[in-house]
Amino acid sequence: MQRPAPDRPSGPPPPPSAPRHLGRLAQQRRDARALERAEAARDLAGLSDMDAVAPAPMPDWMVEAERRRGRGALSNPAGRFEPHSRERFDDGWQGLDDLPPFRTSVTVEKPRTIINRNESPDVGFDRSINPYRGCEHGCVYCFARPTHAYQGLSAGLDFETKLFAKPDAPELLAKELAKPGYEPRTIALGINTDGYQPIEREWRLTRRILEVLRDFGHPVGIVTKSALVVRDFDILGPMAEKGLVKVALSITTLDAKLARIMEPRAATPSRRLDTLRRLSEAGVPTAVLVAPVIPAVTDAELERILDAAVAAGATEAGYVMLRVPLEIRDLFREWLLTHFPDRYRHVLSLLKELHGGREYDSTFGQRMTGTGPYAWTLARRFEIAAERLGLNRRHTRLTTRHFTRPPQKGEQLSLFGEGI
Template sequence: MAPPKHLGRLAEERRVRRAKEEDIAARDVSTLSEMDGPPEEAAPGIDGERRRGRGALSNAAGRFEPRAREAFDDGWQSLDDLPAFRTSVTVERARTIINRNESPDVGFDRSINPYRGCEHGCVYCFARPTHAYHGLSAGLDFETQLFAKADAPELLAKELARPGYEPRTIALGINTDAYQPIEREWRLTRRILEVLSDFGHPVGIVTKSALVLRDLDILAPMAERGLVKVALSVTSLDHKLARLMEPRAATPMRRIETIRQLSAAGVPTAVLVAPVVPAVTDAEMERILDAAAAAGASEAGYVMLRVPLEIRDLFKEWLLAHFPDRYRHVLTLLKELHGGKEYDSTFGKRMTGSGPYAWTLARRFEIAVERLGLNRRHTRLTTRAFTRPPRTGQQLSLFGEDA
């Protein structure tokens, strides 16, 4: 019995698409046969020892720079004397600290990012391209040349105290992790939480760090007042894979344990399977949700891998170095998610993608969430506790309003 005509047409379209993908990837994949050492050391000009503990493999100039730069060995071993990439922090004096957005596919309209750049080094981080606005690279510069908004807590207090301010939940650490390693020294996130607690202002936190547990003395009382929820982002439960993708973030099991301790302290917790990397981490979705639910998470979400601007080349470079056998397959799935493109920024599609592969992931997520009892109730934070504490020397109003 002959197959239906439409099935034959789909098979032919799939064959043509596969042939195109093979042509596109052939040049990159062919370079593997020319490598003398491990693929990871093939990044041009950046020796493995110099970037030890970092996620990106290269450090190309920012997209706004008039000149491109590339380290080049002239045969005199001049690159051997270059120092390893070290973390540096520059103080940034911001004029405001609350960022506003009108994106319809995120659950908040305002956020705070006390730091620019992120030492966690997640190779897929969607914030990497923002370093170009500072004349820096989205690669290793993003992980090593950081900025701290030292006066963020004071700016926040001023903005919240303005008479016309209307409280709504603030998302903390969305662009870059508010609990990245430099927070141990700078403590900006802790001081921001103290301000939010004083004002009775709701806040949602997303992090990959167990350092959030340091602030349980602030978070637990805020949770009792309905002012805080915390989401832990977990990409993989595989320790080795997580270290390749997120070299300076907490290990997967520490993140699961962080969910456990936050939940035990009464802080509403969620898990984000984010990002889902096609053909690399997608098989782990159910395992991650199982582990998080067992640890006490009550809510869950997921986000597909996004590769806008410089992230596309950084991710391809990383993928070719660590998973050359999956390189073509991953890119094929990415394009299937985005209608033939490697990335589609359209609202409503950029986080989840579309097509059969996206549909399958969504159904898997829904089935697992239903089985585990996640998302049956969503914690709604309150603005009823919001108040402007009196400033030093300020006379209180007879009628309970600001003087």
């Protein structure tokens, strides 16, 4: 005799039974998750266009994304020496959407001297050359941004779009090196702004400066984020053979996506590593500079960057902690809150830990490394990694013994010189 089929309950089918190896509590959790998904699907299906949440309006101080495409800073506040501040305001006559995007412009600067003197004990040089003012690389953390205030410009987008070039720099350098009282020491090239930033392709000031240093037999140390440095192999190679040049590549992260939003117009991390390799293969002494280390953003990559740099041929290394003096503090906060809102408070907390409760301390001996447990831990990590990889076991010391003053135009040769 056939039994009648039981009545099927109405409504959605029950969730599938759990495998036998799952216990009663696991089954209950699975049932609860299935019920939550069903309720969420029902709520979503009942939403109308009027129920959609509008995106938060862009703050007035931030420049539209389309106008600052390919730039690092998010705003363009007035310089700290300006008597008036600027603010976006639509008066109804012209829409803010009609404003043009930021374009790179270059203004000629005519300085009287080109060698800058430095007395800071935190760096290993006492003189430097900057053929440009401002930098198109757009690194949001760049410690040189506040210098644009001396031109009446913003440390924000102005710094990376309104640039200055010094076309007389090579001639000024030759004149200063030729002075009888000049004593040669290693000149640092590309410290305040990168000497190989994109406009160098057209202006070629860094190359011409290197030609002057080569002719005088003067030592030079180069720091850059650009792959353009390999263009000057014909100058750097012969100088390296005489112990006159060393090149350091600054690598902040190996994450190309992070590099894109943090230093948008600099070479990608992979290209910088390739540049290290090509320089090393050409016999040019190379170093890697992990700078800056940004707490809770790039600090976890310290060992990986050193590993990759050693594989590319680097024999020396250094690191610098993030510095946020003057206008950089607010520019960095804007960037951090936009791109890493979940880490915002944590990063600022670590910065304050590094500098005794402040976000920045300019005290010599502390400003580039910080103090406290976090700074100590990072320093030990760097030391251990450098020891493991064989970094800094031998430092390339540049020499001044090749320094000579070539005869200037119209200058009488020495009585006992080779020309007699």
